[in-house]
Amino acid sequence: xxxxxxxxxxxxxxxxxxxxxxxxxxxxxxxxxxxxxxxxxxxxxxxxxxxxxxxxxxxxxxxxxxxxxxxxxxxxxxxxxxxxxxxxxxxxxxxxxxxxxxxxxxxxxxxxxxxxxxxxxxxxxxxxxxxxxxxxxxxxxxxxxxxxxxxxxxxxxxxxxxxxxxxxxxxxxxxxxxxxxxxxxxxxxxxxxxxxxxxxxxxxxxxxxxxxxxxxxxxxxxxx
Numbered sequence: 360x361x362x363x364x365x366x367x368x369x370x371x372x373x374x375x376x377x378x379x380x381x382x383x384x385x386x387x388x389x390x391x392x393x394x395x396x397x398x399x400x401x402x403x404x405x406x407x408x409x410x411x412x413x414x415x416x417x418x419x420x421x422x423x424x425x426x427x428x429x430x431x432x433x434x435x436x437x438x439x440x441x442x443x444x445x446x447x448x449x450x451x452x453x454x455x456x457x458x459x460x461x462x463x464x465x466x467x468x469x470x471x472x473x474x475x476x477x478x479x480x481x482x483x484x485x486x487x488x489x490x491x492x493x494x495x496x497x498x499x500x501x502x503x504x505x506x507x508x509x510x511x512x513x514x515x516x517x518x519x520x521x522x523x524x525x526x527x528x529x530x531x532x533x534x535x536x537x538x539x540x541x542x543x544x545x546x547x548x549x550x551x552x553x554x555x556x557x558x559x560x561x562x563x564x565x566x567x568x569x570x571x572x573x574x575x576x577x578x579x580x581x582x583x
Contacts, residue, residue: 362406362407362408362409362456362487363406363407363409363453364404364405364406364407364487364488364491365404365405365407366402366403366404366405367392367396367403367404367405367458367460368396369393369396370452371405371455371458372392372393372396373415374405374413374452374454374455375392375403375405375455375458376389376392378455378457378458378474378475378476379392379458379472379474381474381476381477382472382474382475382477383472383474385536385537386534386535386536387535387536390471390472395460398462400462400463400464401460401461401462401471402460402461402462402463402495402499403458403459403460404458404459404460404488404491404492404495405455405457405458406455406456406457406458406484406487406488406491407453407454407455407456408453408454408456409453411454412452412453412454413452413453413454413455455476456475456476456479456484457473457474457475457476457479457484457485457488458472458473458474458488459472459473459474459488459489459491459492460472460492461492461495461496461501461504463496463499463501466500466501466502466503467501467502467503467504467505468492468495468496468499468501468503468504468505469504469505469506470489470492470504470505470506473485473488473489473492475488482569483565483568483569485518486518486565487565487569489518489519489522490522490558490561490562490565492504493522493549493558496549497549497550501549502547502548502549502550503545503546503547503548503549504524504545504546504549505543505544505545506519506524506543506544506545507530507533507541507542507543507544508541508542508544509534509539509540509541509542510529510539510540510541510542511539516542516544519544520544521561522546522557522558522561523546523554523557524544524545524546525544525545525546526542526543526544527543527544527545528542528543529541529542529543530542530543
């Protein structure tokens with residue numbers, strides 16, 4: 360099964376916000392990804408399934424009242440302009456399964472978040488996004504990576520440790536929603552031969568286990 364990895368764009372924001380709310384329902388204030396797309400330090404990627412298309416949820420409103428009711432009545436009145444009765448549909452959008460991001464400053468790539476749709480969790484998607492973030496950090500010229508993980512999220516800490524991240528500190532009361540501590544983890548010398556050899560091995564093992572092969576990220580100048 361092949362998935363496409365690409366840089367996040369404006370059209371992705373409705374799905375990205377959906378996934379973020381699923382993954383981090385108590386986080387407040389929620390991230391402003393519109394602003395992140397304009398932030399020169401931020402770099403976000405999405406994982407898409409080419410075999411699915413995204414259909415935005417229909418607006419929830421009483422069809423007989425308010426603005427949506429007026430639109431519906433006008434459509435009925437002027438339906439002779441569209442004899443088939445079918446309204447033009449917007450272009451189909453790629454279905455986003457998850458997204459992830461880094462901030463790059465002075466050669467350090469800091470992982471801001473990794474989020475996956477609830478129905479696709481525990482299927483190797485988060486690990487695939489982590490691999491893609493490491494590749495992106497390398498492309499951007501980073502030499503080390505850092506992140507914070509919730510102290511209670513031992514599964515995430517285990518995944519990061521698998522890829523060479525080591526615990527280097529603790530940020531007390533780091534998370535604003537519940538004042539939970541954040542475990543600071545880092546991996547240095549990501550361009551070194553040993554780290555690159557481990558990454559190749561882990562990427563191959565992931566593909567064998569999950570059958571997920573990600574296409575390469577496009578050039579950075581196609582970000583927006």
